[in-house]
Amino acid sequence: MAENGTNGHGYVGTRTIRPDGVDKVTGRARFGADFNLPGQLIGRVLRSPHPHARIVAIDTSKAEALPGVKAVITRDDFADQPSEFIPAGEMMMNYKDVVRNVLAREKALYEGHAVAAVAATSAAIARRALKLIDVTYEVLPHVIDVVEAMRPGAPLLHDDLFTAGVEPKPDKPSNIAKRVEITLGDVDAGFAKADVIVEREFKTAPVHQGYIEPHAALATVSEDGTAELWCCTQGHYIVRAHCARLLGLDIAKIRVTASEIGGGFGGKTVVYLEPLALALSRKAKRPVKMVMSREEVFKASGPTSGATVRVKMGATKDGKFVAGFAELKYQAGAFQGSPVQPGVMCAYAPYDMENVKVIGYDVVSNRPKVAAYRAPGAPISEFAVESVVDEIAKKLGLDPIELRMMNAAREGTKAAYGPKFGPIGLEETLNSIKKTEHWNTPLRKWQGRGVASGFWFNIGGETCVSLTVNEDGTVSLMAGTPDIGGLRASLAAVAADELGVEYDKVRPIIGDTGSLGFNFLTGGSRSAFSGSMAIVEAAKQIKADCCARACKLWDLKPEQVAWERGRVRPIGDAADKAKPMSIADFAKVAGKTGGPIVGYGRLNAQGAGPSLGTHLVDLEVDPETGRVTILRYTVAQDAGKALHPAYVEGQFQGGAVQGIGWALNEEYVYGDDGKLQNAGFLDYRMPVASDVPMIDAILVEVANPKHPYGVRGVGETPIVPPLGAIANAMENATGIRFTELPMSPPKVLKALREKGVTAK
Amino acid sequence: MPRVVLVGNLAQLTGGVAEFQLSATSVKQLFDQLTALHPAIGPHLEEGVAVAIDGQIYQEALFQPIAADSEVFLLPQIAGGSGAHATRHAYASSAATAACSACPAIQSGQGCRRSTSSAHTR
Numbered sequence: 001m002a003e004n005g006t007n008g009h010g011y012v013g014t015r016t017i018r019p020d021g022v023d024k025v026t027g028r029a030r031f032g033a034d035f036n037l038p039g040q041l042i043g044r045v046l047r048s049p050h051p052h053a054r055i056v057a058i059d060t061s062k063a064e065a066l067p068g069v070k071a072v073i074t075r076d077d078f079a080d081q082p083s084e085f086i087p088a089g090e091m092m093m094n095y096k097d098v099v100r101n102v103l104a105r106e107k108a109l110y111e112g113h114a115v116a117a118v119a120a121t122s123a124a125i126a127r128r129a130l131k132l133i134d135v136t137y138e139v140l141p142h143v144i145d146v147v148e149a150m151r152p153g154a155p156l157l158h159d160d161l162f163t164a165g166v167e168p169k170p171d172k173p174s175n176i177a178k179r180v181e182i183t184l185g186d187v188d189a190g191f192a193k194a195d196v197i198v199e200r201e202f203k204t205a206p207v208h209q210g211y212i213e214p215h216a217a218l219a220t221v222s223e224d225g226t227a228e229l230w231c232c233t234q235g236h237y238i239v240r241a242h243c244a245r246l247l248g249l250d251i252a253k254i255r256v257t258a259s260e261i262g263g264g265f266g267g268k269t270v271v272y273l274e275p276l277a278l279a280l281s282r283k284a285k286r287p288v289k290m291v292m293s294r295e296e297v298f299k300a301s302g303p304t305s306g307a308t309v310r311v312k313m314g315a316t317k318d319g320k321f322v323a324g325f326a327e328l329k330y331q332a333g334a335f336q337g338s339p340v341q342p343g344v345m346c347a348y349a350p351y352d353m354e355n356v357k358v359i360g361y362d363v364v365s366n367r368p369k370v371a372a373y374r375a376p377g378a379p380i381s382e383f384a385v386e387s388v389v390d391e392i393a394k395k396l397g398l399d400p401i402e403l404r405m406m407n408a409a410r411e412g413t414k415a416a417y418g419p420k421f422g423p424i425g426l427e428e429t430l431n432s433i434k435k436t437e438h439w440n441t442p443l444r445k446w447q448g449r450g451v452a453s454g455f456w457f458n459i460g461g462e463t464c465v466s467l468t469v470n471e472d473g474t475v476s477l478m479a480g481t482p483d484i485g486g487l488r489a490s491l492a493a494v495a496a497d498e499l500g501v502e503y504d505k506v507r508p509i510i511g512d513t514g515s516l517g518f519n520f521l522t523g524g525s526r527s528a529f530s531g532s533m534a535i536v537e538a539a540k541q542i543k544a545d546c547c548a549r550a551c552k553l554w555d556l557k558p559e560q561v562a563w564e565r566g567r568v569r570p571i572g573d574a575a576d577k578a579k580p581m582s583i584a585d586f587a588k589v590a591g592k593t594g595g596p597i598v599g600y601g602r603l604n605a606q607g608a609g610p611s612l613g614t615h616l617v618d619l620e621v622d623p624e625t626g627r628v629t630i631l632r633y634t635v636a637q638d639a640g641k642a643l644h645p646a647y648v649e650g651q652f653q654g655g656a657v658q659g660i661g662w663a664l665n666e667e668y669v670y671g672d673d674g675k676l677q678n679a680g681f682l683d684y685r686m687p688v689a690s691d692v693p694m695i696d697a698i699l700v701e702v703a704n705p706k707h708p709y710g711v712r713g714v715g716e717t718p719i720v721p722p723l724g725a726i727a728n729a730m731e732n733a734t735g736i737r738f739t740e741l742p743m744s745p746p747k748v749l750k751a752l753r754e755k756g757v758t759a760k
Numbered sequence: 761m762p763r764v765v766l767v768g769n770l771a772q773l774t775g776g777v778a779e780f781q782l783s784a785t786s787v788k789q790l791f792d793q794l795t796a797l798h799p800a801i802g803p804h805l806e807e808g809v810a811v812a813i814d815g816q817i818y819q820e821a822l823f824q825p826i827a828a829d830s831e832v833f834l835l836p837q838i839a840g841g842s843g844a845h846a847t848r849h850a851y852a853s854s855a856a857t858a859a860c861s862a863c864p865a866i867q868s869g870q871g872c873r874r875s876t877s878s879a880h881t882r
Contacts (some may be wrong), residue, residue, distance in 0.1 A: 418833035419812030457838045527821040
């Protein structure tokens with residue numbers, strides 16, 4: 001068979017109507033908490049009131065005796081797990097820690113740590129039952145701050161945690177789980193060549209992913225041990241694997257359906273309620289539904305790390321970066337596994353530098369275990385570096401965009417973490433920003449403009465999809481990665497183009513775990529990248545199948561037919577022998593010519609291209625209150641090829657807004673008692689629509705040569721630059737270099753008063 | 761022969777040696793040859809590193825070819841990794857534990873650094 005181009009309708013790169021749109025605006029879309037089963041019980045979790053306490057005993061007898069209570073579970077209902085680190089979700093995890101995070105065993109390690117769970121015939125009974133569970137705690141000293149947790153003598157969370165990656169090997173446990181390092185060249189020699197050196201220490205607060213939909217799960221386990229689970233997740237195959245492991249079930253016995261998802265941003269790549277709902281259902285022999293409250297979401301899921309970062313950079317007087325050093329101390333929460341490794345690798349990734357050394361520490365403290373959050377670890381380290389880059393520009397009297405352009409990584413640049421880059425688009429994003437009217441608009445007093453760039457790797461990974469040609473010629477598309485940011489629309493456009501059918505004749509759905517082979521989760525900016533590669537593969541099978549059928553129908557040899565312009569056509573000497581056939585034509589005769597027409601795309605996608613971006617922000621500071629208003633914001637990012645430009649722009653805008661919240665307002669506030677004081681959206685201040693202007697998005701398309709359409713992942717990078725861009729704008733507005741996030745009104749006002757620019 | 765560079769903490773498992781010239785023509789051969797030279801690194805290669813071949817990063821790609829003049833970097837796994845690996849690893853725990861217990865890092869009391877630098881110490 002010859003295949004001469006895809007020759008479809010050209011839907012790729014257009015703003016097609018989203019297939020999930022109507023259900024979402026009419027309320028028909030089913031999110032995690034929308035699933036119900038007859039006879040279901042309501043599950044609730046008992047959580048530790050202490051940030052650090054030994055669990056001496058748990059007495060559930062009174063709760064079990066309460067009428068309406070059908071099951072109570074504790075640590076005794078889960079087998080302990082050996083210590084094994086495995087890649088799962090967007091970060092590493094250890095089942096020994098997972099089983100302890102799902103339900104505390106020896107100790108409660110943070111306020112809100114799950115200690116027991118109840119299933120009852122009503123929520124009221126379940127709540128009453130929780131009060132009847134008698135937990136005997138031995139309260140222990142706690143530690144919240146990352147630097148304090150690293151000090152000798154700090155309260156120790158795990159007495160078997162010895163710092164890895166240091167020589168000599170420690171003989172005493174500590175809260176420092178590991179030390180990592182990357183080195184390129186010789187930083188000391190680099191600094192010796194520098195005409196200007198800037199060194200600063202920065203602090204960032206832990207921030208939550210802030211998804212609007214709380215975690216929810218509905219589980220039913222039958223008497224034969226088979227189980228069904230409905231939940232909101234970024235990866236139902238991963239949920240299946242974790243639950244099977246924790247409950248000692250065969251993977252084939254669990255079927256997981258991912259609901260529509262009201263945001264994830266990395267935070268729904270791990271399990272919290274799912275194994276509890278299954279364990280309760282197994283015990284009660286009835287379906288069990290569990291939904292977290294917002295307070296539980298804040299206290300017991302996510303967030304990402306807070307950190308302390310020290311950066312030292314050197315440049316020559318003409319602006320060439322000659323050395324970069326950084327030391328990163330990231331909070332992991334109660335169990336090791338912060339995103340410090342990618343933080344280390346990303347810190348200097350946007351720049352072409354010969355001498356780099358970055359050291360990172362992964363540190364446990366009495367906070368909830370961190371989960372992935374968009375470009376895990378990168379916003380923190382790149383915030384610090386981008387702030388220092390701006391200071392270097394000021395010291396040298398250089399334009400900040402020109403300085404970045406002069407040092408920008410480009411094709412062939414050796415990344416600080418080792419390999420050379422292929423084609424990348426940082427220079428193009430800088431150029432795009434510089435050409436905007438935004439860049440040249442004058443500002444007034446108390447207004448400032450900032451710019452910053454950002455990098456994220458992107459990944460591929462295991463992916464399965466199917467394309468089924470229905471009897472009427474329409475196409476059913478099934479993917480196995482939850483649609484968080486436009487997957488269905490993007491894949492439908494690719495399928496329509498590949499098969500030469502109308503976009504609205506392709507119906508994309510997300511299948512359950514029994515429907516397709518393994519799919520890694522939606523994360524790492526991989527789902528549209530990998531999924532579209534798999535769709536191309538599946539469509540190729542269908543086109544080959546149709547060509548083979550045409551040969552038999554037309555009595556032609558394989559070389560006499562070809563897929564051209566969305567049809568199988570006779571070619572060459574045979575060109576006039578038959579009328580070209582479309583997918584719909586083959587659908588009509590499918591039964592007579594060999595049966596159903598199905599394509600199955602399966603691959604472990606490689607070749608993900610990094611995405612780099614540059615952000616530009618204007619803001620205004622109110623000197624009387626310290627409040628910061630974002631006036632204008634422009635994002636330029638390399639998408640490789642935007643399969644669906646509106647969705648790509650949405651990713652840019654969403655990442656920018658989350659970054660604005662991270663920079664200006666969001667933080668976990670702990671009291672001296674180690675308890676979270678702002679576990680709700682009233683006190684945890686996320687930006688809402690009225691807080692931000694329209695975010696202008698510039699699509700830069702430097703094709704990724706490893707993808708059939710040139711696609712790069714786009715979801716992670718846009719949260720990286722806002723922190724630095726806003727800090728740089730703040731410096732331009734006030735003359736003050738803010739090094740601690742969030743730059744919230746009290747901090748800004750304090751800094752203004754200390755500088756004497758506003759009344760005390 | 762391809763030039764192979766270990767990035768980050770991996771060189772701690774090869775006695776500090778971070779660069780090699782190996783005759784490998786695929787990722788699998790590369791892992792086999794490195795493991796033969798430095799057995800401690802074997803479990804860590806098996807359980808998740810990223811391999812950059814001439815600038816392109818591959819993960820979980822044992823059959824990826826390596827040209828004779830290639831430059832290869834072994835990196836910590838890029839966020840994402842492979843959940844299938846997690847799944848499969850989870851159900852091959854006895855073999856993995858055996859590999860782990862043979863690791864000098866465990867024997868020395870420091871703990872095994874499975875999956876590159878993500879140390880586990882218990």
